[in-house]
Amino acid sequence: MSSDTIKAAIVGATGYGGAELIRLLQAHPHAEVSCVLSSSNSGTPLSESFAHLTNIMDLELEAIEPAAIKAKADVVFLATPAGVSAELTPKLLEQGLKVIDLSGDLRLKDGALYEKWYKRAPASAEVLEQAVYGLSEVYGEAAAGRSAISNPGCFPTATLLGLIPAVKEGWIDPSTIIIDAKTGVSGAGRGTGLGTHYGEINESVKAYKVNAHQHIPEIEQVLGETAGRExxxxxxxxxxxxxxxxxxxxxxxxxGSKSTQDFIELYESFYKGRPFVRIRKNGTMPATKEVAGSNYCDIGFSADERTGRVTIVSAIDNMVKGAAGQAIQNLNLMMGWDEAAGLNFIPMYP
Amino acid sequence: MSSDTIKAAIVGATGYGGAELIRLLQAHPHAEVSCVLSSSNSGTPLSESFAHLTNIMDLELEAIEPAAIKAKADVVFLATPAGVSAELTPKLLEQGLKVIDLSGDLRLKDGALYEKWYKRAPASAEVLEQAVYGLSEVYGEAAAGRSAISNPGCFPTATLLGLIPAVKEGWIDPSTIIIDAKTGVSGAGRGTGLGTHYGEINESVKAYKVNAHQHIPEIEQVLGETAGRExxxxxxxxxxxxxxxxxxxxxxxxxGSKSTQDFIELYESFYKGRPFVRIRKNGTMPATKEVAGSNYCDIGFSADERTGRVTIVSAIDNMVKGAAGQAIQNLNLMMGWDEAAGLNFIPMYP
Amino acid sequence: MSSDTIKAAIVGATGYGGAELIRLLQAHPHAEVSCVLSSSNSGTPLSESFAHLTNIMDLELEAIEPAAIKAKADVVFLATPAGVSAELTPKLLEQGLKVIDLSGDLRLKDGALYEKWYKRAPASAEVLEQAVYGLSEVYGEAAAGRSAISNPGCFPTATLLGLIPAVKEGWIDPSTIIIDAKTGVSGAGRGTGLGTHYGEINESVKAYKVNAHQHIPEIEQVLGETAGRExxxxxxxxxxxxxxxxxxxxxxxxxGSKSTQDFIELYESFYKGRPFVRIRKNGTMPATKEVAGSNYCDIGFSADERTGRVTIVSAIDNMVKGAAGQAIQNLNLMMGWDEAAGLNFIPMYP
Amino acid sequence: MSSDTIKAAIVGATGYGGAELIRLLQAHPHAEVSCVLSSSNSGTPLSESFAHLTNIMDLELEAIEPAAIKAKADVVFLATPAGVSAELTPKLLEQGLKVIDLSGDLRLKDGALYEKWYKRAPASAEVLEQAVYGLSEVYGEAAAGRSAISNPGCFPTATLLGLIPAVKEGWIDPSTIIIDAKTGVSGAGRGTGLGTHYGEINESVKAYKVNAHQHIPEIEQVLGETAGRExxxxxxxxxxxxxxxxxxxxxxxxxGSKSTQDFIELYESFYKGRPFVRIRKNGTMPATKEVAGSNYCDIGFSADERTGRVTIVSAIDNMVKGAAGQAIQNLNLMMGWDEAAGLNFIPMYP
Structure with a gap:
């Protein structure tokens, strides 16, 4: 490791988000995982929870103590359930630690909105203000030098990257936006319940939390900011x-009258120089397998003269660009490193 | 078998649609499969193509000859690729056979529209006129006593059952309709290609034929008729x-202002007495697994005050209500039998 | 329903085995489900636990009371976890009810063996003696007129049907038998845990309970009886x-020297007249999809001169022939009905 | 890239093996892909065949010409169907190129055996002699400085790593070895056919090529060498x-009498210092998901006193340790680099 290596603590290391951070950080040239923490199983090796880490990660799980974290780490990734980070982040910041929060706690700048959609007490206004919303390709500049980043949700990441350029340019009418998202099961985390039971999920598709998903206000907040109106x-x-x-x-x-090709060119121009957004040519559409395991967000377009509508399709790996990968991208931006440092994974195909 | 048993021929018996017709017809009280036909493999036992039919179906595949079919059958199910039925149906009708066509050839009443979306020569205007569009719960009465039925497409079936009551009552604005459909792979048939290769499909989701699917004009034709305008x-x-x-x-x-409950009641009333449409209560949404192997179409609703939109979700088994099951339902209606005869399969769960 | 219809109670109706009994019994000409019982959720409609039964099964779940069951049913299917049936069966028999137990409680005739492998107190010797081991094709005659049947385990069913003819004839050396079984996840039931979490199961295969599975003594008990030695x-x-x-x-x-064809003929002869065992010809091997949803057990063979060994492969649907289907087959045999009554489901393919 | 970087050509780049080589080589510190070749599609960008390589790999596919390859590359990976490498390898060696062959053409040292199992003409005896069998953990030393490596088959890799230590030490009787292997579909390659059709594979398991798989003689050749007898x-x-x-x-x-723990210790000792074999402790067993995307081979043991047998279970990713990963490991050994160079991928979980 070079002299500018920083040490990373992972809180919530027994979940899928934690495991993915470990997988990705191992390939990072300037960061290493120095401690893993969890609200349960402290004192046991992480590889007892995740056999795939056998012989790779020997660290033991530790209980979550801000001062103890400070002794071992420079930056903390919070891969925790709703409610944890709202309380923990101020304490970590007090210790002089940098925080990258993967939960939803710091994303909504209006605490009342958080309370409405998450049914929980929000973080303090002060913390909410400190935390930059880390949609890297859009707000990346704001991350530089900051001490707290709120990593976007998985659905908002895929959706906002697909909508922002068109909304910003006024090419689509924001009041007509309808988003139909499909996700794999890992997004539900490693907790158990009928909702993740193989027998219930396999050979089935269903809609859930219709008009009630907590990512709705997050998407609306950013689109509103982009459009300059609610x-x-x-x-x-x-x-x-x-x-x-x-x-x-x-x-x-x-x-107005815009073709598929017009959209392609707009987006290519908007994302020029950003390594992880790939615009698909000629009306071809992305498949999630084509980004699996990688930090890419692939976007395709079909403008339809018959209906006057455009269909935009974006694909991400929810565990990478939708969580751990973008968190590391934000670390890179925060630290002033190359945005893509440690993230050059080619999608795993098939 | 009772004295009013009829004999059914299945053309295209080596495909998935053919196999499903055989599975379902075996349980039918008034029909039996008397011959199986295919453009290939004639002279070989069907169980060589489908090992699951070992000891169950001993028939040999026959070449497709209208007169020979007439000698063995009363009704013909056509589970054939686009283009076959346009040519074959008139010959079968001439023989005095009844025809239930599962392909798309007889669905679009405007031949020019067929030519545009299917890129093929359409069936003759005469045949198109003869064939009743067999969306059973909506056009069932028209099927009685007819000699030709055009069985609806899988996507149109799920979609039209979900939209017709609201369009008919003027509860939704037809010009705002957006449909996002998800299908299992069996809909692509048993033909081989990269598009059905396990390695390409598993662990992936993608959009295809965006704004170009041949089921679009079929849905528009029926919704237009329902709405009384294009x-x-x-x-x-x-x-x-x-x-x-x-x-x-x-x-x-x-x-206007309609609640989720308003939609539920409208649809319950519209489908009253129709055994295969099940309206979900209280904003709950269907999963495809909950209709697997059965002829049910389950529908759920979420009207959203925030947006002034309604989200309607319908689920079917594409091989049953979307193909073979509805074809048999149409046979029942055509023959004046109980609509549900032979179709009381409980969904296979899990 | 004909006058000889009997009423069936299902204990454990909120599990997958219970749901499958309901699916299959609906097609039965001489039986109907009259009550559904569960240790939890009593007083709620079953369709709240299983949405796929909406509009099909209106019964409410009841608490498990032998006398109350007697008032409503003639036969009781126990689809319960280990330990329940050992206690419940004597009480049900006392009430004059017939019992078909799908759990493992009554399968091992030696209580000490049960205690060793199940780590629980066994059923009483009296009950164990009363319960016929219901491997239908082998012990079917013993079931006639009996009041208690112990339905075989899913693995023993597939395995014993594949081994008994060869062991009985002395064609294979019982001391060399090695069995490598693969199962779908439904066998683990509807209970939740990391072991059935989609994220852990999908895209993975693993061995479990190696040399420790509780179905080992069940298979050994029957093979020992067949071979006439341990x-x-x-x-x-x-x-x-x-x-x-x-x-x-x-x-x-x-x-000795036996060919693949010799094995095929031996098994065809052994299972002659039994509708649900299908012997595959010419060294072809079965796939589980080819029996899905049905009560078939398909068996294929490959005798290898190079090694002097035979490889026998059997396939079943664990929920049907491995559980609910065979239970109904046993009901048929118990009652003197056609063995296949209500079980003529063609496999669902694909 | 450092000055000792070598250039790699990939023949068969439109297959899954080719794609995996590209994914892994991108992370290699001393190698880079300089040209991609295929028997079809030459002149088109590789990303037209593999959309996941969009913006990552801009190379165009080239026709397979040994002299042209020599102009661009130092080492050639052959990820080709049976028959290609037998003819191509001598021509590549003549050009002074190093060859790592992922096909089965150079694995069987006895040409007659190849002819029997592969039903094709074998490679010349000279080429067969030149090619080292590249089971890295066992024959790694022999690879150093060689110009041709025959990369082992996927099944032989998993199986031989699981058996060689016990066979070598005489702990198991080689005449009693029975191997039951399970594979994912990618092993069948990207070619299309009913055998890889999603509708046929999903929700099914089947045995294939029973006692007839071409990997049998490969495993027997190595075990025979290890045991010192056929x-x-x-x-x-x-x-x-x-x-x-x-x-x-x-x-x-x-x-003799060996415990599970004895086996664990034997294997830990045998594979000491080899980074990619992980021995599981305490009778725990590996799952394929725990090695997905990585070059690990995980091995678990259960010795059973009741039967006097041991059950050994090994897990690999067939595309990595079973193909492209081991090929790169062999490149490392051939070149004298660190065996693990470029291969430190943590398994992707879940």
Whole structure:
């Protein structure tokens, strides 16, 4: 490791998000995992929870103590359930630690909105203000030098990357946006319940949390900021029988006459120089397998003269660009490193 | 078998649709499969093509000859690729056979529309006129006593059952309809290609034929008839990693103020007495697994005050209600039998 | 229903085995489900636990009370976890009810063996003696007129049907038997835990309970009886990413010189007249999909001169022939009805 | 890239093996892909065949010409169907190129054996002699400085790593070895056919090529060499519904009295210092998911006193340790680099 290596603590290391951070950080040239923490199983080796880490990661799980973390780490990734980070982040910041939060706790800048959608007490206004919303390709500049990043949700990442350029340019009418998203099961985490039981999920597809998903206000917040006016969306999430991946299919009415090729060129221009957004040519559409295991977000377009609407489809790996990968991308931006440092994974195909 | 048993020929018996007709017809009280035909493999036992029929179905595959069919059957099910039925149906009708066509050849009443979307020569205007569009719960009465039925497409079945009551009552604005459909792989048939290769499909989801699917004009034709004016829809199909099932998620702007409960009651009333449409209560949503192997179409609703839109979700087994099951339902209606005869399969769960 | 219809109670109706009994019994000409019982959720409609039964099964779940069951039913199916039936069966028999137990409680005739492998107190010797081991094709005659049947385990069913003819004839050496079984996840039931979490199961295969599975003594008990001497087997179970199905691959040294064709003929002769065992010709091997949803057990053979061993492969649907289907087959045999009554389901393919 | 970087050509780049080589080589510190070749599609960008390589790999496919390859590359990976490498390898060696062959053409040292099992003409005796059998952990030393490596088959890799230490030490009787292997579908390659059709594979498991798989003589050749006498095995392969992974379950009679712990210690000692073999402790067994995307081979043991047999279970990713990963490991050994260079991928979980 070079002299500018930093030490990373992972809180919530027994979950899928934690495991993915470990997988990705091992390939990072400037960071290493120095401690793993969890609200349960402290004192046991992490490889007892995750056999795939046998011989790779020998660290023992530790209980979550801000001062103890400070002694071992420079930056903390929080891969924790809703509610944890709202309380923990201020304590970590006090210790002088940098924080990258993968939960939803710091994303909504309006605490009342958080309370409405998450049914929990929000983080303090002070912490909410400190935390930059880390949609890397859009707010990356704001991350530089900051001490707290709120990593976007998996659905918002796929969706916002697919909508922001068109909304910003006024090419689509924000009041007509309808988003139909499909996700693999890993997004539900490693907790057990009928909702993740193989027998219930395999050979089935269903819609869930229709018009009630907590990622709705997150998407609306950013689109509203982009459009310069309030945006209200229709958003449906579907659970499909696969482990990883999100496909977001987005519909909106086109303002004026724009072709598929026009959209392709707009987006190529918008994302020029950003390594992880790939614009698909000629009306071809992405598949989630084509980004599996990688930090890419692939986007395709079909503008339809018959209906005056455009269909935009984006694909990400929910565990990478939708969680751990973007968190590391944000670490890179925060530290002033190359945005892609440690993230050059080619998608695993098939 | 009772004295009013009729004999059924299945053309295209080596495909998935053919196999499903055989599975379902075996349970039918008034029909039996008397011959199986295919453009290939004639002279070999069907169980060589489908090992699951070992000891169950001993028939040999026959070449497709209308007169020979007449000698063995009363009704013919056509589970054939596009183009076959347009040519074959008139010859079968001439023989005095009844025809139930599962292909898309007889669905579009406007031959020019067929030519545009299917890129093939259409059936003759005469045959198109003869064939009743067999969406059983809507056009069932028209089927009685007829000699030709055009069985609806799998996507149109799920979608139209989910939209017709609201369009008919003027509760939704037809010009705002957006349909996002997800299908299992069996819908692509048993033909081989990269598009059905396990390595390409598993652990992936993608959109295909965006704004170009041949089921678009079929849905528009029926919705237009229902609304009394031209309807143009946005429609996207997605291939997901499962074998059976279609979930259609439909979006539209609501006219006036209607609640989820209002929609539930409207649909319960509309489908009263129809055994195969099940309306879900209280905003719960169907999963395709909950209809697997059965002829049910389950429908759920979420009307959203925030957006003024309703989200309607319908689920079918694409091989049953989307193909072979509805074909038999149409046979029942055609013959004046109980609509549900031979179709009381409980969904196979899990 | 005809006058000889009997009423069936299902205990454990909220599990997968209970649901499958309901699916299959609906097609039965002489039986109907009259009450559904569970240790939890009593007083709620079963369709709240299983949405696929909406509009099909309106019964409410009841608490488990032998006298109350007697008032409503003639026969009781126990689809319960280990330990329940050992206690409940004597009480049900006292009430004059017939009992078909799908659990493992009554299978091992030696209580001490049960205690060793199940780590629980066994049923009383009296009850164990009363319960016929219901491997239908082998012990079917013993079931006639009896009041208690112990339905075989899923792995023993597939395995014993594949081994008994060869062991009985002395064609294979019982001391060389090695069994490698693969199962879908439904065999683990609807209970939740990391072991059935989609994220852990999908895209993975693993061996579990190696040399420790409680079905080992059950298989050994029957093979020992068949061979006329103690038999000790090596048996491994594997969990694979599918919902239904068991494939049992069995290996043994052949005594003397027997060809694949010799085995085929021996088994065809042994199972002559039994509708649910299908012997595959010419060295072809069964796939679990080819029996899905049906009561068939398909068996294929490959005798290998190079090694002097035979490989026997059997396939069943674990929920049907491995549980609910065979239970109904046993009801038929118990009542003197046609063995196949209500069980003529063609496998669902694909 | 450092000055000792070598250039690699990939023949068969449009197959899954080719794609995996590209994925892994991108992370290699001393190698880079300089040209991609295929018998079809020459002149088109590789990313047209593999959309996941969009923006990552811009190379165009080239026709296979040894002299042209020599102009661009130092080492050639052959990820080609049977028959290609037997002819191509001598021509590449003549050009002074190093060759790592992933096909089966150079594995069997006895040409007659190849002809029997592969039904094709074998490579010349000269080429067969030149090619080292590249089971890295066993024959790694022999690879150093050589110009041709024959990369082992996927099943042989998993199986031989699981058996060699016990056979070598005489702990198991080679004449009793039975191997039951399960593989994901990617092992069948990207070619299309009913055998890889999603509808046929999903929700199913079957045995194939029973006692007839071309990997049998490969395993026997190596075990025979290890045991110092002819070894004949029983070997069955099963296709299961997953994309990647092989689990090999191996059975043999134990010589003398050895415990599970004895086996664990023997294998830990045998593989000491080899980074990619992980021995599981305490009778725990590996799952293929725990090695997915990585070059690990995990091995677990259960010695059973009741039967006098040991059950050994090994897991690999068939595309990595079973193909592209081991090929790169062999490149490392051939070149004298660190065996693990470029291969430190943590398994992707879940």
């Amino acid at each position: 945006v209200v969306i229709t958003f449906t999430t579907h659970l499909i029988p696969m482990t990883r991946g999100i496909l977001s299919t987005m519909y909106a009415s086109v303002s | 309807v143009v829809i946005t429609f996207t199909t997605h291939l997901i990693p499962m074998t059976r099932g279609i979930l259609s998620t439909m979006y539209a702007s609501v006219s | 038999v000790v087997i090596t048996f491994t179970t594997h969990l694979i990413p599918m919902t239904r199905g068991i494939l049992s691959t069995m290996y043994a040294s052949v005594s | 070894v004949v095995i029983t070997f069955t392969t099963h296709l299961i519904p997953m994309t990647r992974g092989i689990l090999s379950t191996m059975y043999a009679s134990v010589s």
